[in-house]
Amino acid sequence: MKRNRLGESDVHVTELGFGGGPLGGLFEAVDDDTAAGALEAAWDSGIRYFDTSPHYGIGQSERRIGALLRGRPRDAWTLSTKVGRVLVPQDGAGRKDEAFEVPASHRRVWTSPATACCAAWRTR
Numbered sequence: 001m002k003r004n005r006l007g008e009s010d011v012h013v014t015e016l017g018f019g020g021g022p023l024g025g026l027f028e029a030v031d032d033d034t035a036a037g038a039l040e041a042a043w044d045s046g047i048r049y050f051d052t053s054p055h056y057g058i059g060q061s062e063r064r065i066g067a068l069l070r071g072r073p074r075d076a077w078t079l080s081t082k083v084g085r086v087l088v089p090q091d092g093a094g095r096k097d098e099a100f101e102v103p104a105s106h107r108r109v110w111t112s113p114a115t116a117c118c119a120a121w122r123t124r
Helices: 030-043 059-069 116-121
Strands: 003-005 013-015 015-020 049-051 078-080 087-091 100-103 105-112
Touching: 013 078, 015 030, 030 059, 059 100
Parallel strands: 015 049, 049 078
Antiparallel strands: 003 013, 087 105
8 A cells, every 4th residue: 555754754654544443432342353353454455554542442442453563563554642631540430431432430631732742743
């Protein structure tokens, strides 16, 4: 699959990427076998750009994508994630976290403005 340069960086991504939100239960619960099958199908189709977040299933998406990428050459793939928010403990009894179908023993909070992330990227 064709790769394109990301902006003015040295990072290259495939034209199609794999969004990890559904692996963390964004729309409905997804079992491990289904998640692994989707990731393998993406890899077999030439997708080498994967996007995730610690907030997708409170780490579930990261763990699942990591399981796939762990056995692949590091220079073969690109991974992006989100920054600027952290998970803080809370009583998760009877609560779902935003739109994700996972029990929420933690909640998301912003820790820094998005402009800080952009500034950090530009100085790279």
